[in-house]
Amino acid sequence: MTQQVTTQLTEKLPRLSRARAATVRPWLLLAPALAVLAVLLLWPLVRVFLFSLQDYGLREITTGEPNWIGVENYAQILATPELWTVVLPNTFGFAVLSVAGTVVLGTGVAVLLASLGTFWRTVTSSAIMAAWAMPAVTGTYVWVWIFDADRGVFNDALMSLGLLDDPTNWFTNRWTFYAIVLLNVIHHGFPFVAVTVLAGLLGVPKEMLEAAEMDGAGSFRRFFSIIVPQLRQVFAVVIILSTIWDFKVFAQVFLMPGGAGSNRSVLNLGVWSYVESFGQNRYGFGSAIAVLLTLLLLVVTAVYVRTVLAEEER
Amino acid sequence: MTRAMRRPLVAATGAVLLAATTAACAGGSGDETEGDGTLSVWIMQGTNPDAKTFFDDVSAAFEEQTGATLDVEFVEWADAHDRFVTSIAGGTTPDVAETGTTWTPEFADAGALAPLDEYVDGAGVTEDLVEGLVEAGTYDEQLYGMPWYAGVRSLVYNTEMFEQAGVEPPTTWAELEEAAAGLKEEFPDKIAVAVPGDAEFTVYPWVWGAGGEVATLDGDTWTSGLDSPESQEGIEFWTGLATEGGYSSEGATTWRETDVLDAFAAGDVGMAVMGSWTPGAIVDANKDMEGKFAAVPIPGQDGGIAPSVLGGSHLSMFETAEDKDLAFEFIEMMTTGEFAQQWGEQSGYFPGQVSLLDETLASTDPLVAPFAEQFVDGGASVPAAPTYGAVQAKLTTSTMMQSILSGEADVATASEAAAEEMTNVLNGSE
Numbered sequence: 001m002t003q004q005v006t007t008q009l010t011e012k013l014p015r016l017s018r019a020r021a022a023t024v025r026p027w028l029l030l031a032p033a034l035a036v037l038a039v040l041l042l043w044p045l046v047r048v049f050l051f052s053l054q055d056y057g058l059r060e061i062t063t064g065e066p067n068w069i070g071v072e073n074y075a076q077i078l079a080t081p082e083l084w085t086v087v088l089p090n091t092f093g094f095a096v097l098s099v100a101g102t103v104v105l106g107t108g109v110a111v112l113l114a115s116l117g118t119f120w121r122t123v124t125s126s127a128i129m130a131a132w133a134m135p136a137v138t139g140t141y142v143w144v145w146i147f148d149a150d151r152g153v154f155n156d157a158l159m160s161l162g163l164l165d166d167p168t169n170w171f172t173n174r175w176t177f178y179a180i181v182l183l184n185v186i187h188h189g190f191p192f193v194a195v196t197v198l199a200g201l202l203g204v205p206k207e208m209l210e211a212a213e214m215d216g217a218g219s220f221r222r223f224f225s226i227i228v229p230q231l232r233q234v235f236a237v238v239i240i241l242s243t244i245w246d247f248k249v250f251a252q253v254f255l256m257p258g259g260a261g262s263n264r265s266v267l268n269l270g271v272w273s274y275v276e277s278f279g280q281n282r283y284g285f286g287s288a289i290a291v292l293l294t295l296l297l298l299v300v301t302a303v304y305v306r307t308v309l310a311e312e313e314r
Numbered sequence: 315m316t317r318a319m320r321r322p323l324v325a326a327t328g329a330v331l332l333a334a335t336t337a338a339c340a341g342g343s344g345d346e347t348e349g350d351g352t353l354s355v356w357i358m359q360g361t362n363p364d365a366k367t368f369f370d371d372v373s374a375a376f377e378e379q380t381g382a383t384l385d386v387e388f389v390e391w392a393d394a395h396d397r398f399v400t401s402i403a404g405g406t407t408p409d410v411a412e413t414g415t416t417w418t419p420e421f422a423d424a425g426a427l428a429p430l431d432e433y434v435d436g437a438g439v440t441e442d443l444v445e446g447l448v449e450a451g452t453y454d455e456q457l458y459g460m461p462w463y464a465g466v467r468s469l470v471y472n473t474e475m476f477e478q479a480g481v482e483p484p485t486t487w488a489e490l491e492e493a494a495a496g497l498k499e500e501f502p503d504k505i506a507v508a509v510p511g512d513a514e515f516t517v518y519p520w521v522w523g524a525g526g527e528v529a530t531l532d533g534d535t536w537t538s539g540l541d542s543p544e545s546q547e548g549i550e551f552w553t554g555l556a557t558e559g560g561y562s563s564e565g566a567t568t569w570r571e572t573d574v575l576d577a578f579a580a581g582d583v584g585m586a587v588m589g590s591w592t593p594g595a596i597v598d599a600n601k602d603m604e605g606k607f608a609a610v611p612i613p614g615q616d617g618g619i620a621p622s623v624l625g626g627s628h629l630s631m632f633e634t635a636e637d638k639d640l641a642f643e644f645i646e647m648m649t650t651g652e653f654a655q656q657w658g659e660q661s662g663y664f665p666g667q668v669s670l671l672d673e674t675l676a677s678t679d680p681l682v683a684p685f686a687e688q689f690v691d692g693g694a695s696v697p698a699a700p701t702y703g704a705v706q707a708k709l710t711t712s713t714m715m716q717s718i719l720s721g722e723a724d725v726a727t728a729s730e731a732a733a734e735e736m737t738n739v740l741n742g743s744e
Contacts, residue, residue, distance in 0.1 A: 058424035061403040149565030150577075167564040172720040257568030262512050262712035279707025280739075281399070281420070 048287045056284035073288035082267070091269040094178055095246040101186040102242050103235070106193025111223070113194065114201045125195070132191035140255045143184045147171070171257040174265040184252050189245065193238045200234035201227065236308045240301055247297060250274065269293060352383050353637075353644055356397075356411035358627065359388040361463075362661040372653055380643055402426045409635035410644055412627045415450040415695070416702055418459035421630065423700030428631045429456040433642040439650055444666045446624040446693035453698065461666025462649045463658055464626025467515055468609045468688045470578065470592070471585040475501060479584075483610045486617050487523075487551055490585075494561040497584040506561035508577060508586040509552060510569035511719045514711035515623045516587040517552065519612045522694060523620030524548030529697040529740055536699055536740035540714070541726075541733035548615075550725045553718045567719040579603055587612065589625065590685035591662050608680035611688040619692035626663060664689050697740060704739050711736075 054060065055069045077083065109128060113121050131139075147154045149169040158164035170176040204227055212222050228235075250270035253259045259266060261275045273293070277286025353376075362368055365388065373384040387408070389397055395417065401407045402424060413421060421427050434440050434457060443461045451459025469490075471483055476493070479500035484490035490507070497506035510516060518528055526545030529538045539545055556562035566573075575592055577583045579599035590609075597604050612620040629649055635641045647653055650667050658665040664674060664686065674686045696702055705711075714732035717723040723731075 058399065058402065058420065058426075061399065062424045062426055149567075150563050151565070169564045169567050169720065171568045172716065172722075258512065258716060260512075260709060261707075262709040262716045263568075264713055275707055275709075280701075280704035 048290055051284050051287035052291050054284045055282075056287070057281045061283075067284075069284070073285050074292070076285070077288055077292065082264070082272070086265060087267050087269055087272045090174075090178070090267065091247060094181065094249070094268065095243060098182055098185045098189070098246045098249075099239060099242045101182065102189040102193055102246075103239060105186060106190040106238070107197050109190060109194040110197035110201055113198050125198075128191040128194060131187055134188065136188060136251045137255060139188050140184055140252050143180055144171075144256055147180055169257075171259075172263060177256065177258070177263070177266045181249070181252050181256065185246060185249060188252075189242060193242065196238050197231065197234055200231040204230045232308060232311070236304065240304055243300055243304075244297055247293070247300075351381075352385050353410065353635075353640055354385045354387070354408040355644065356387050356389050356394075356408045358394060358412050358414075359390050361627075361663070362657060364660055368653075368657065368660060372648065375653075376644060376647060379647070380640060382637075382640055384644070398426075405634060407632040407634045409637075409641045410629055410631055412462065413459060413630045415447065415459065415464070415624070415626055415628060416706065418451045418628050418630055419453040419698050419700045420703050422453040422456075422458040426632055427458040428633050428635065428638060429458060430460055430631060430642070430645075431457050433638075433645075434460065437642075437646050437650070439646075439667065442650075442668050444624070444664075444668055444671075444689075444693065446695045447626065447628070447666045450624070450695040450698050451628045451630075453700065459628025459630050460645050460649050462627050462629045462654070463661065463663040463665055464624040464689070464693075465590040465663045466624050466685055466689045466693055467519070467587050467589045467612070467622045468685050469585055469612050470588040470607055470609045472578070472581065472583065472606060473608050474581075474606045475504070475584050483608070485610070485613050487613060487615050490613060491555065491559065494555060494559060494584070498559075498561055501584070504582050504584065505563045505566065505577065506559075506584045507555050508566050508569070508574045508583045509556040509562040509719065510571065510574050510586075511567045511716040512569060512709070512712040513571045513574065513587075514706070514709075514715075515625065516571070516574075517549070517711055517715060518694070518696070519587065519620040519622045520548035520552040521545045522548070522622075523612065523614045524551070525615075529699070529736060531697070531699070536697060536701075536737060538733040538736035538740065540711075540736060541729045546725055546729050549714075549718070549729055551615075553715065553725065556719055557721065562719075567716060575599070578607075581606075587622075590664070590682075590689070593681045594662055609684040611684055611692055619688060621692045621694035622688055623696055624689065624693045626666070699740050701740050701742050705736050708735065708739060710739070 052073055053068060053070060055067045055072070060067050109124075113124055116124060134142075146152055147170045149155060149167045149171075154170075155164065155167050159167070170180060208226055208230075209222055212226055217225065248270055249268065253266065253268055254271050254274070256266075259271065261267065261271065261279075267275075269289075273286060273289040277283060277289060357365065357369070359365070369384070369386045373386070376382065376384050391414075394414070398407070398411070398413075398417070398421065402421070407426060413427075418427070434443075444464070447459075447461035447464055448457065451457055451461065469484070475497060476483065479493075479496045481493040481496040482489070484493050494506040497504070521528060521540065521544075524544045524547045526542050526548055527539030529536050529540075540549075556566065569577075571588070574583070574586050574588065575595060576599065578586055578588065579596045581600070581603065588609075593607070596607065612622055614620045629645045631638060631641045631645065648657070649665075650670075654665040654667055655670050657663075658670070658674075664671060668690075671686065671690060674682060675690065677683050677686065697705075710732050714728045717728045718725055
């Protein structure tokens with residue numbers, strides 16, 4: 001069968017116009033990869049969408065019967081007051097702050113690394129790699145331990161400095177809770193930015209920088225007028241990736257004391273959707289949340305890519 | 315690469331894929347392809363440190379009795395729920411499995427479990443099962459979970475701290491508060507009584523002890539009683555130890571039971587609600603604690619015993635089991651008689667058969683007898699609703715506790731919100 005098709009195609013090809021062959025051939029070459037992607041990625045995506053239109057729980061799983069309810073899951077999600085007052089503000093606010101923090105710190109470290117000699121660059125980059133290599137779960141427990149109310153070093157230090165009279169539980173307050181998550185996520189995320197930006201920095205032509213220096217541009221001016229425009233695509237990549245990661249942050253919140261749902265004021269999209277769907281076997285509801293989150297991230301990415309491209313065209 | 319070489323490769327890939335698929339299918343339902351000779355069983359890992367030897371013995375005995383072989387697979391607690399759900403979805407459930415008591419009604423509601431009443435009656439053990447576990451395993455007036463083993467939480471206290479502070483283990487709430495005050499005076503830097511914010515099973519004894527209810531079933535409708543005046547009184551007392559008495563700690567607001575155990579093992583806690591399975595873990599964590607702690611049943615408001623949740627496991631039979639008689643023979647062998655007793659002794663839990671408990675009750679061990687008393691006279695079950703797992707996932711009770719302990723809400727507001735949410739979730743209307 002496969003053989004037949006191949007023979008037919010090979011026979012036909014010479015007769016096709018050059019242009020036709022040029023359009024068909026790339027797709028033929030891509031076909032195996034696309035077929036694999038369709039099976040592994042597209043079909044699950046379609047399934048998730050189909051689940052999102054059903055009230056799908058354990059019973060439906062056992063019987064295998066569909067239970068269509070139209071867009072009720074979506075209506076219920078959007079009608080949850082908690083989503084608008086707590087979940088989305090936490091998710092968006094956190095994503096903005098942590099992306100900004102990660103990119104700024106990462107770029108700063110990259111600039112530092114670029115100015116170091118080989119030896120110190122190796123030492124420093126190994127040190128930041130350690131932060132990157134630490135699993136999110138382990139890192140989170142370390143931060144929890146540092147800020148522990150009764151035995152944490154942070155409270156101890158504040159109390160011995162006389163800045164605090166009684167131990168404070170930093171995990172019960174929405175702002176201090178997220179300040180700790182922010183520290184954790186930025187600490188874990190900046191090495192990736194630093195390494196990526198460093199690679200870009202080393203590619204900036206030395207001649208341009210020297211010419212700017214001759215023209216009397218200071219180091220700030222050189223950084224913002226020459227290096228940053230040169231690295232626009234690098235920044236686009238790290239910002240988009242960081243946005244996607246920081247939007248989906250889960251373990252770093254879920255594993256914190258009170259973060260798994262007992263402190264409702266710190267719920268974010270990841271934890272909320274887990275608690276409301278998988279925790280309660282409401283797979284249809286969870287799928288609807290996943291569809292919405294995917295759309296949201298697509299919009300964010302699309303807007304960002306367009307602004308970058310628009311600037312480039314100019 | 316030439317064309318001639320490419321084709322066999324494609325064919326080979328196809329063959330491998332096909333083989334993999336067949337293997338996956340066969341692996342999922344091994345008992346079907348192998349016929350009647352095997353019984354597949356899932357057991358949770360970690361309950362009995364010497365589970366392998368135990369099941370070697372059981373397998374030998376089972377083969378002798380029935381001629382069938384046992385295929386025991388150990389499953390981690392943390393993955394177990396997901397594995398059950400995926401295997402229910404794929405129709406690849408084992409014949410018999412250990413199910414946590416709160417899961418049994420959930421899986422029964424999904425139609426995955428087979429009712430056991432007929433078999434249990436046939437075996438003549440209906441009257442001999444521990445009531446709290448039967449209650450937890452009953453859904454729609456049918457028994458789906460055969461009581462196997464369970465533990466119970468009681469009040470564990472640090473005997474050294476009690477002696478030094480000159481206080482006695484409490485038998486009423488007033489005495490408990492007095493003891494806490496005495497401990498705080500003697501040990502101002504320690505925690506007199508740990509009131510954790512994220513540990514629902516340490517809350518219900520005070521609700522029940524004051525005469526309240528967590529939730530009750532009337533017809534088809536569940537109603538949470540967490541906001542009744544009795545329940546509120548119980549919650550008020552328990553959280554008041556922390557918020558008014560200052561006998562707990564700031565950190566405990568977000569503690570789970572594991573944190574309580576760590577702090578108790580470190581010798582920082584005077585008393586705490588802890589499980590009958592924890593003494594071993596306390597000594598494991600800190601050898602110095604050996605012989606320095608004891609337990610009493612959780613006191614009722616004016617004496618007596620406040621009920622406490624029996625946490626443990628059922629053995630459940632899945633609908634996919636082909637030979638249900640064989641499956642029950644295994645269940646009976648495990649949950650009654652010699653093997654049930656042996657499992658209890660090795661794991662530190664209590665068997666689910668009342669007649670096996672007599673010996674345990676006669677024990678004078680300060681870390682066995684009080685728990686056994688609590689188990690028999692003060693054992694209770696959380697609402698046996700298939701949706702109770704959803705209440706636990708939403709951490710309804712922990713949310714209430716944490717908001718009271720952190721001072722964000724008073725008992726009345728927090729308990730009303732919790733009761734409303736629990737009622738909604740239990741009835742599946744959220």
